[in-house]
Each structure stands twice: as C-alpha cells, then as structure tokens.
Amino acid sequence: MLEISQFKKSYSTGFEIKIDSLQLQGGIHLIKGENGSGKSTLLKAIAGIHDFEGDITLEGIAIKKDPVRFRKMVNYSDAEPMFPDFLNLNELIAFVASTKGADAAQISHLKTELGIGDYAKNPLASYSSGMLKKAGLILAFLGNPQLIILDEPFTTIDVETQDRLKKLVLSHVAEGKSFLITSHLADFEKLFEYSSILEIADGKLSKVYG
C-alpha cells in the first residue's frame, strides 16, 4: 500500500529523519515516539504538506511524480489543528467536501458520529482545543481517501468521542481504508489490532511489530 524509499528530512538545527526503505500493507499502523522525535514531521511529509528528499508511493502513485493525485488519496488530521478563525465549521466542511468530493449524507453521518451537531455553526475562533480536534478529525474522514493519517487523535477529546472515533476508524478499516496513527500514550497499543507498530527515535524509524 505505502512505500517509502530513501526518505530524508533535515533541519538547520541538525535534526534529521532518515528512512532507507519501508513498506506498509493495508490496515492500522501505529507510530510511537517521544515528543519531538519527528512523528508529525514524517506524517506531514507523507500527507504531502511538507517537502522531503526521497520518494513515497501510495497504491503505485508517487508523490513526487503526481503530487495532486497522491494527496487526494491521503487525508490528514493535525495533532493541534489550526484553521482560519473567521470561518465556522460548516463552511470549512463545505470547502473540504467540495475539494474531496464528499456528499451531504457523509457529512451528516460524520457529524453525528463525532458529536459535533449545532456547534458547527459557531466561528472556529470560539472553539476549545477539543472542538478544534473534532473539526480536524471530521475533515480527515471526508471524501474517499485510501489512507487516513491521524496525528495524536485521542488527545484533548472527551471519552465519549474517543469511543465513537474508535468505532469510526474500525468501520473505515472494514471498508478497506488504511490508517497511520501516532501516539505517545502508554495504553494506546491495546486500542486497536495494528498491522504494524513502528517506533521513531533519534530520527530513525524501526518496526517493533508487524
């Protein structure tokens, strides 16, 4: 499903992430690592947000050769989502839905599943960190992505939404979609049956399981 080769991302501070080769099949993949270990950097590169050296392909489509087609197959939810303050969530959903090709039924279903409801009419400037996280999550499920990347999806959201999110992830896996999830929470490994567990440390990625 996902192939990473000769990946390198380095910063002027000296921090560097290097992955020579990695292949992931479908399913849920967990990436573990300490704060600042480079999890989000790697995910943003896979999502096509930030540039890197090397190549990443998804279902045979290379990000460097066909970036727009690649990005259309990958949805991403940030660990700390930020959106234009002047919009409300309904407007944001409408915009992303138009770009990703989501219909009204899917939007309504996801709103119910994530417990968003009428709050979506309020401007994003008034949102708590938990509501902003829910906003980021609903956008990550819109359309028909092959890979959904969720960066620290369970932090800041309430316990009820955590349960709903878990069910939502499982239902999407049943439909054949894959997930890349990060976490540094200790009990996170028991939450899903992972296809693989990866650990990132000192800028290097290693397979713990799978």
Added chain:
Amino acid sequence: MEFKQHVLLAERVLENDKFFLGVLGAFLIFGIFQERYQLNLMNESRYRIFHSLAFFSVPKLLKIQLSIWTKTHALLLIYAVFLSYIGLRSQILLKPILLWFFVLGVFSLDFILFYFKLRRPFPDRVISKSVLFPRIPFGFWFLKHLATNRPILIIAVKLVSLILLNGFFFSYESGGYDLRWIAFGLLCAAFIHFPVWMEKVRFDAEELSYFLNLPRSFFLKIRQHLTSLILFILPELILIGIKFKTQDFGLIALNLSFFFVSINLGLLGLIVFQSQHIDWTKAIMGAFFLLFLVILFSIPFYLIAVPSLAAFILAIKSPYQI
C-alpha cells in the same frame, strides 16, 4: 482631486510614454506584492487547509482565483477602465489595448504562480537563530515578534513616520518655523506608531501572560519596556540626532528625543488603560489635540513629557501588567 483633474491626468498618461509605463509599473509592483502576500499567507498553519484547492479542476480554480484577483486589484482595474474610457473619448486606442493585454498578462502570471504553489508541498516554518545573538534578551522579544509576524506593519509605520518627520524637518530648515513645528511633527510621528503600541499591548497581555506570574521589579519592567520602545523608535531618534548634530543644537536634540520617547511611552500607557476595558479611545484622541495645544502655546517640552510619563508609569505599575 476634482474629476476634471483626473481626466487631465489620464490624458497625460495616455499621451506620455513614460507616464504610461509608470502606470504599468505600478500595476506590476502591486500585483507582485499582492501575490507574494497571498502565497505567504497560505504558508501559515491556519490557512494550510486551502492547500486542497489543488484538487479543483483548472477552470474551477481559475474562476476562484479570478474572483479573488479582481477584488484585490479592484482599484487598479477601475483606473484601467477609466483610462480606457478616456482613451476611447480621445481616440487613443493603442495604449488602452496594450494596458488590457498587460493586465491579462499580470493575471496569467499570478494564476500560474498560484497553480504551482498549490501543486507543491508547503515550506516548513523554521525560524533560524542568529549566530551573533543566540539568546534574545527579553527587551528584544517584541521586536523579534514584529519582525516574524508583522513585517508589513514595521515597514509601513517606519516608512510613513520617517517620510512625515523628514517633511517637517525639510520645512523647518527652509525657515519660517520654530521648534514647535518639529514638536508637532514628533507628535504626529508618535501617533503613527499607534498600531504598533496596540500590538505591543496585545503581545504583552496574551503571548507574555506567563511572565505575569514571575516576580519582576517595577524598575526592571520600566527598563524592559523602554528597551523595546527605544529599539523601535531608534530611526526617528537617529534622524533627530542627524538634523541637530552640531554642538549648539545638542541640547535641543536631547530635549526633542526625550519628548518623543515620553509621548510614545504615554501613548503606550493609554492603550494599556484602553485594553483594560476602560473607554479611553476618546481620551487617546483627546490627548493628541491636547498635546497639540500645549505645543502651540509653547509649554516647555520637558513639562509636556511629565503627564505622558505618568500615564506610562500608572499603566505598568500594576502587578497584573507586564
């Protein structure tokens, strides 16, 4: 300008090649600035969501960008229509046609840059540290914040303030004016800094709120505010120094510099009061006219500085204030 003058100017633009090229240049420069602003804005985390505009088809993206472009360039487009109308009326057709081809070219370039921006990944936000000053002292934080997040504000305020102040000095040097004229210029220059001091009060209250918890002496607070403020108004202080550089005028330069620093500190103090939900907007406006009157009535500058400094001291005296 009256409408007649606009018509005369438009006719001149169409008749004179240099003026016409000037209009094209203005269009191009504005277009470059506008495009740079839009592209840089998209790099910010909060607007990164618009990266997905890349998923739209080219005609749809063209429609969206055309809508944005016509709004942001509305004034220039209205002037282009006006020039075309004058050209038709005066039977000068070549230049209006050239103008619209140029406009089309600028838009095409704008769209191409926008299109490729959306296709490529966005740059990471990396703030590199200075080799000379790896640790930024507290008093420099506000300037660093402005340079990172509000560069246009710095440029705009400094440009307007220095041009205005230079104008005051120019007319003063031509004779017929006394030092009150320069003092009035400094008063205007200080009030041009109003948005910067508003930003400082917001920065102190929101982004430096953690430091309210720390024990900081009153004199330390004064020193840190003074450092931030003097760093920002240094170009004006240098200009005063240059204009009164001879030994005879040394005291005047010192007096005017003290006056300028005090007014800016007083203004900062008034904005702090305003931020504490006290309706001081009218007081700030009133302060301008009051200071103008006291300058007019030749009250010594050091006496004018006293209430300004008092406003500043009262504003930062509270332990709930940075």
